[in-house]
Amino acid sequence: MAFGTGSTMKFTDVSKYVKQAIDCGFRHIDTAIYYQTEKYVGAAIRESGLPRSSFYITTKYDGDDVVRKRAQESLEQLGLTYVDLYLVHVPRIMDDFETNWREFEALKKDGLVKSIGVSNFMMKDLQTLLSTAKEKPVVNQIELHPYNYSTMKELLTYCAHHRIVVQAYGCLNPLTKNPGGPVDSVVDAVARRLGATATQVLFAWAKSKGAAIVTTSRRKEHLREYLAVENLCPLTLEEIAFIDEAGAKGPLE
Numbered sequence: 001m002a003f004g005t006g007s008t009m010k011f012t013d014v015s016k017y018v019k020q021a022i023d024c025g026f027r028h029i030d031t032a033i034y035y036q037t038e039k040y041v042g043a044a045i046r047e048s049g050l051p052r053s054s055f056y057i058t059t060k061y062d063g064d065d066v067v068r069k070r071a072q073e074s075l076e077q078l079g080l081t082y083v084d085l086y087l088v089h090v091p092r093i094m095d096d097f098e099t100n101w102r103e104f105e106a107l108k109k110d111g112l113v114k115s116i117g118v119s120n121f122m123m124k125d126l127q128t129l130l131s132t133a134k135e136k137p138v139v140n141q142i143e144l145h146p147y148n149y150s151t152m153k154e155l156l157t158y159c160a161h162h163r164i165v166v167q168a169y170g171c172l173n174p175l176t177k178n179p180g181g182p183v184d185s186v187v188d189a190v191a192r193r194l195g196a197t198a199t200q201v202l203f204a205w206a207k208s209k210g211a212a213i214v215t216t217s218r219r220k221e222h223l224r225e226y227l228a229v230e231n232l233c234p235l236t237l238e239e240i241a242f243i244d245e246a247g248a249k250g251p252l253e
Contacts, residue, residue: 001203001226002028002058004169004216010035017218018044024223030214031078032060032089033070038077046079058085060119063093067103071112086113087141091125098132105135117141117164123155130162137164144168144211145202146183146247156209168211171202174250181250186242193239196232201243203229208240 003021005014014037018029022044031041038059045055059074061067071086086107094100104116117139118129130136140159144152144166159166174183175198187198187205194201203213203226217223235243 001026001212001229002030002056002167002214003223004030004214005037005041006030006032006035006169007216009216009218010037012037013040015040015044015047017216019047020218020220021223022048022050024220025227026223027054028056028058030058032062032087033064033074033077034060034062034089038074039079042078042080052080056084058087059083060087060089061093061104062089067100068107068112071107075112082112082114084114085117085139086115087117087119087139088121088137090120091118091122097128101129101133105133108135115139123158126155126158126162126164136162139165139167141167141169141214143170143173144206144209145171145173146205146243147174147178147181147250148247149209149244150248156211160210166209166211167214168206168209169214171206171213171215172199174202174247175199178251182246183243183250186239186246190235190239190243194233197225199225200229200232201235204232204235205240205243208235 003026005018009017018041029041031037057078057080061070064070075081086104088094107113108116115138116135117137119141121140142152156166174181187201190201191198206213215226
């Protein structure tokens with residue numbers, strides 16, 4: 001599970017929240033040059049006193065300037081010699097998929113990034129990229145929750161077929177953006193069975209779809225709640241199906 005520094009945290013000093021996340025047990029930190037949070041992530045990592053090898057750091061290319069220059073700017077902001085994962089933030093910033101991706105592949109070859117991936121890519125974008133890529137993206141980071149699952153299902157299948165890991169953000173949208181929707185009662189029933197929270201059930205649902213999770217919070221108790229999902233009993237196939245069905249009746253947000 002990754003701690004994200006976008007959403008409501010972008011363009012702010014997130015140092016204390018990243019340090020808090022590290023104290024709670026997060027080791028994967030997700031940032032982006034667009035968020036303007038990289039320098040604060042780097043400071044929190046250094047202040048933690050933990051070795052660099054303890055962390056998995058993701059950042060993202062925003063299309064502003066050439067790939068290598070922008071990647072080096074991110075490394076300078078982070079105060080690191082490499083990042084573990086470097087993503088294309090959105091497909092529209094790719095002027096030429098083949099040329100731009102070659103630059104990503106070169107960054108990996110030169111050791112500035114350990115792995116390369118994409119974010120917010122739909123199937124047509126991945127098909128275009130894979131048609132010329134020498135190295136396929138290892139990750140596609142996308143918004144995923146029960147209310148958009150029906151539109152994302154084919155993409156999830158495609159990613160699984162090509163062994164591209166899906167990282168899911170926005171998993172809690174049914175609670176935070178669309179409360180009172182048809183998913184709520186189903187999720188609440190599952191939560192009662194598991195002795196869990198609705199938040200934990202939504203994360204468990206995302207995991208049942210094969211997704212890794214990117215999330216965030218300024219509150220320590222929420223971070224601990226999120227990490228406790230690792231110890232939660234899996235949802236039953238019937239429960240997953242009920243959540244899918246309820247999600248199909250809700251808003252596509």
